[in-house]
Every structure is written in structure tokens, then in C-alpha cells.
Amino acid sequence: MNPCTIPAPAEDIDGDQRWMSIHYRFLSETREKDPDVIFIGDSILQALQHTDYWNELFAPLHCLNFGIHKDQIQNVLWRIKNGELDNVRPKVVVLHVGTNNYSNTPDEMIEGIIEIINIIQEKHPQSYIVIPTLLPRGHNPNPLRDRISQVNEILKTKVASLPKVEVVVIDKGFIHVDGTISHHDMYDYLLLTNAGSKKAFEPVHELLVQLLNEGETEKDLTPSE
Amino acid sequence: SLKSANICTVPQRKHDIFGDNRWETMHERYVSEARNSEADVVFVGDSIVQQLQLTTLWNEKINPLHCLNFGIGGDRVENVLWRLLNGELEFACTPKVVVLFVGTNNTDCTAQQVYEGICHLIDVISTKLGDVKIVLPTLLPRGQHPSANRERNMLVNELCMNNFDSVSVNPNVHVVPIHEDIVQGDGTISHHLMHDYLHLTDEGYSKVFGPVYEKLAALMSNTI
Ligand SMILES: [Ca+2]
Numbered sequence: 001m002n003p004c005t006i007p008a009p010a011e012d013i014d015g016d017q018r019w020m021s022i023h024y025r026f027l028s029e030t031r032e033k034d035p036d037v038i039f040i041g042d043s044i045l046q047a048l049q050h051t052d053y054w055n056e057l058f059a060p061l062h063c064l065n066f067g068i069h070k071d072q073i074q075n076v077l078w079r080i081k082n083g084e085l086d087n088v089r090p091k092v093v094v095l096h097v098g099t100n101n102y103s104n105t106p107d108e109m110i111e112g113i114i115e116i117i118n119i120i121q122e123k124h125p126q127s128y129i130v131i132p133t134l135l136p137r138g139h140n141p142n143p144l145r146d147r148i149s150q151v152n153e154i155l156k157t158k159v160a161s162l163p164k165v166e167v168v169v170i171d172k173g174f175i176h177v178d179g180t181i182s183h184h185d186m187y188d189y190l191l192l193t194n195a196g197s198k199k200a201f202e203p204v205h206e207l208l209v210q211l212l213n214e215g216e217t218e219k220d221l222t223p224s225e
Numbered sequence: 226s227l228k229s230a231n232i233c234t235v236p237q238r239k240h241d242i243f244g245d246n247r248w249e250t251m252h253e254r255y256v257s258e259a260r261n262s263e264a265d266v267v268f269v270g271d272s273i274v275q276q277l278q279l280t281t282l283w284n285e286k287i288n289p290l291h292c293l294n295f296g297i298g299g300d301r302v303e304n305v306l307w308r309l310l311n312g313e314l315e316f317a318c319t320p321k322v323v324v325l326f327v328g329t330n331n332t333d334c335t336a337q338q339v340y341e342g343i344c345h346l347i348d349v350i351s352t353k354l355g356d357v358k359i360v361l362p363t364l365l366p367r368g369q370h371p372s373a374n375r376e377r378n379m380l381v382n383e384l385c386m387n388n389f390d391s392v393s394v395n396p397n398v399h400v401v402p403i404h405e406d407i408v409q410g411d412g413t414i415s416h417h418l419m420h421d422y423l424h425l426t427d428e429g430y431s432k433v434f435g436p437v438y439e440k441l442a443a444l445m446s447n448t449i
Contacts, residue, residue, distance in 0.1 A: 018366030018422045102243045138245030189247045
């Protein structure tokens with residue numbers, strides 16, 4: 001069996017149930033708020049929420065951020081199967097997960113990501129799913145970075161061809177000619193700085209604005225028939 | 226003796242489970258930053274130290290004191306010990322203050338073990354940097370609800386506050402209590418302060434690390 005397709009809560013290694021506390025908080029947010037956009041995924045998204053860039057550009061679009069540091073594909077799958085996309089009607093769901101699946105093959109990761117897409121589409125057939133490509137990681141080239149770029153190739157072809165799924169390339173411009181990634185973009189060679197967030201997520205912001213406006217235009221046209 | 230060794234006092238590299246060598250390359254960067262340093266204040270420790278440099282408090286108040294930040298996410302006492310023994314204290318120009326903040330990730334250790342590890346780190350810093358001042362913010366509570374982790378961190382804090390309070394132990398050590406006023410009346414911690422019940426929000430940093438900045442500013446004005 002592919003572990004990426006089997007929903008699983010994150011293991012509570014530290015013994016203080018933080019992951020489950022965060023999940024319950026997300027559930028309560030779905031009951032209290034009416035987001036137009038929900039970001040769901042891993043460390044990259046969680047860290048994005050704590051940048052100036054998020055506050056200036058994403059928060060005003062009525063976004064909620066359900067990112068959890070270190071989450072793997074199967075953890076996000078579990079969270080979605082356990083209510084994090086219930087009681088909401090998002091126009092767009094932004095999904096970024098996979099970078100933490102260090103022991104899985106690209107095919108296993110893709111299968112897991114597609115499983116997540118299927119579950120989202122069952123719950124919200126009208127919503128767009130936006131998938132930013134996975135970001136490279138590590139100061140120097142490494143095997144995990146290679147697998148991530150293989151996942152991205154499949155995202156850009158097979159996954160991008162699915163209906164109502166938009167894949168956005170965000171991984172350009174981080175790897176320098178000598179193969180290194182700068183700590184000015186990713187302070188720990190994984191998580192984005194403010195400058196890195198802007199570089200990566202600007203195209204995601206542009207697409208969101210476009211998708212959200214597209215809905216408005218349709219509404220505007222209806223009465224004038 | 227049958228007494229088992231305390232893992233907190235045995236220098237340890239971080240095991241690279243992801244295979245991307247991030248820990249080693251961060252360490253190498255810090256070693257080279259130390260070699261070229263003209264900083265007055267150096268922060269060493271875990272993710273809470275590392276993420277401090279992304280905050281308003283850091284940008285507006287702390288960094289203008291001429292700081293370096295040698296924090297690494299997930300680091301335990303023994304990882305910081307390894308780093309300090311392997312080049313991160315080889316400064317071009319000795320700093321005036323080291324801020325040491327580590328221990329919350331030693332979730333499988335006792336409070337006594339973590340405390341002994343911190344004492345060991347202080348000895349290493351004092352041996353390598355002579356009369357440098359060491360600022361020791363207390364460990365923060367964690368988890369939305371009460372837990373054994375929280376209790377351990379608070380016990381470590383008691384040990385530090387009681388033992389370093391006496392000037393005879395090491396007059397250069399300044400414990401700064403920052404753990405109070407985080408847990409609410411009902412025993413919970415708010416995500417407005419700690420977004421994942423471990424790491425501080427920007428607002429949380431201003432509130433919780435404010436006293437660390439005040440202490441640094443006071444120490445710096447005395448040394449000039
Ligand atoms: Ca709702």
C-alpha cells in the first residue's frame with residue numbers, strides 16, 4: 001500500500017497534542033468564518049501566514065490558512081477527511097504538500113496528492129483547486145530536491161490537465177547557477193523569508209485575483225441578459 | 226558507577242533524516258558568520274531563536290544592537306553544544322553578549338538533565354569567550370493544554386532562576402524570566418500568542434521577548 005494515500009493524523013512525538021489542537025482550531029474557524037480561499041498544506045504554507053506578504057496581499061482576499069509545519073500528504077488527507085473543508089464554501093482551495101514526504105517516491109506522492117484532489121472535488125465540485133509547484137530545498141543539490149522536481153514535472157502535466165485544477169509554477173528563481181539556494185530566500189533552506197514569499201507566491205496571488213474576479217464577472221453579467 | 230550519562234551534555238550532530246543536509250549547511254554558515262563577525266550580541270538556540278529574526282521586534286529593536294542569529298529549528302541542547310564546540314564561537318571579534326535559548330525540544334529528558342545541559346553550555350561559552358555576558362531567557366510553556374512538557378520546562382526554569390540567582394555561580398549569567406503571563410486562567414495558551422502552541426506570533430514575540438531586548442539594551446549601555 002502507498003502510505004501517501006492512507007489518511008493518518010501526525011504522530012504526537014512530543015506528547016503535547018499540538019497537532020490535534022491546531023486541527024480543532026481549524027475546525028472551529030470553518031464554523032465561524034466564510035473564507036473565499038482556503039490554503040491547506042504543510043510548513044511552507046504555515047510559514048507564509050507569518051509574513052508581511054500574507055498580511056498585505058492574501059488576508060484581504062478572505063483567505064484562511066490551514067498549514068501545519070512538517071505535515072505530510074497523508075496528514076493533510078486525514079485533516080480534510082475529518083472536517084477541515086466542511087461548513088465552508090471556498091471558491092478556491094490552494095494545496096501545497098509533499099515536501100515533507102522524505103521517504104516516499106514521486107509516484108507515491110503524486111498518487112496521494114491526486115487522492116486529496118479527489119476528496120476536495122467530492123466536497124466542493126464548484127471550487128477551483130490551485131496547486132503551487134513544490135519548492136526546492138536544501139542549500140546544495142540533494143536527492144530530496146531531485147524527487148521534488150520530479151513531482152513538479154508530473155504536476156505540470158498530468159495533474160494540471162485535471163478539470164478545475166490549476167498548477168502554478170512557483171519554484172523558479174530560487175536555485176542559483178552554482179546549484180545553491182540562498183538563506184535570503186529561505187532562511188533555513190526550506191522556509192521562506194519575506195522576500196522569498198513574495199518571489200514564490202506572487203503568481204499564486206495573481207491567479208487568485210483572476211479566479212475570484214471571474215466569479216464576480218459572471219454574476220455581473222446575469223441581470224443584463 | 227551505574228549512573229547513566231546525560232545525553233544533554235554529550236555534543237551531538239543533528240541526524241539528517243530528510244537527506245538535504247540543511248542542518249550542516251546552516252552550521253557552516255554560522256561558523257563563517259562568526260569568523261567575519263563584528264556583532265555585539267549573538268543569539269544561539271532553537272527555532273524560537275531562529276524565527277525571532279523574522280519579527281518586527283527583531284527588525285525594529287533587537288537587530289540595531291548589532292546581532293547575529295545562530296538559531297536552528299528543532300535543535301536540542303546537545304545539538305547546540307556540538308555547534309558551539311565546532312566553530313560557532315570562533316569570533317573574529319568577541320561579542321559582548323550571548324543570548325542562549327534551548328531546551329524545549331529535549332522532550333524525552335528530565336528537567337535536571339536539561340538544566341545540566343544548559344550549565345554545560347554556559348561553561349563552554351564562558352571558557353571560550355571569557356568575560357562575555359550570557360543572557361538566559363527562561364523556557365516557554367507549550368501546548369494548548371497542560372502537559373508533562375510544560376511542567377518540565379517550568380522545572381528547568383525554577384532550577385535556572387534559583388541557581389543562577391546567586392552571583393557566586395557565574396556573575397555573567399543573567400536569567401530573564403519570560404515564561405509568565407503566557408498560560409491563561411483556564412490553563413490554555415492562545416494561538417494569538419503561539420500560533421502552533423509552540424512558536425510565537427509576531428505579536429507574541431513583541432510581548433514575550435520584549436524583556437530580553439530591555440535586558441540587552443541595559444547591558445549594552447553599561448558596557449559602552
Ligand atoms: Ca463557514
